[in-house]
Amino acid sequence: MVTILAIIVTDASIVIGLVGAICGSAIIYVIPCFLFDAATSKFLSQGDELSYPLEIYLVRGIGFFGVFTMIAGSVATICL
DSSP, X not given: OHHHHHHHOSOHHHHHHHHHHHHHXXXXXXXXXXXXXXXXXXXXXXXXXXXXXXXXXXXXXXXXXXXXXXXXXXXXXXXX
C-alpha cells in the first residue's frame, strides 16, 4: 500500500508522514501490547472475565491508544 501511494503521490513528505504515523505507532504501542495480551491470555481462565488482572486491561488500553494515535497521525498527515 505504501509503495502504491509513493508511486501516485509526487510529494514525498506525505508518504514519509504516513509511514511514520502507521509504522511508528505500531512498533511502539500496538504490536508489543497485542503480543503480550496474546501470550498471557492462554494462561487465564477462558470464561471468567472478572478474574483478569488489571495489567491485561492496561495493556489493551495502551494498544487501543496506539491504534488511535495511528489513525490520528495518518489523518493529520493527509489533512495538514
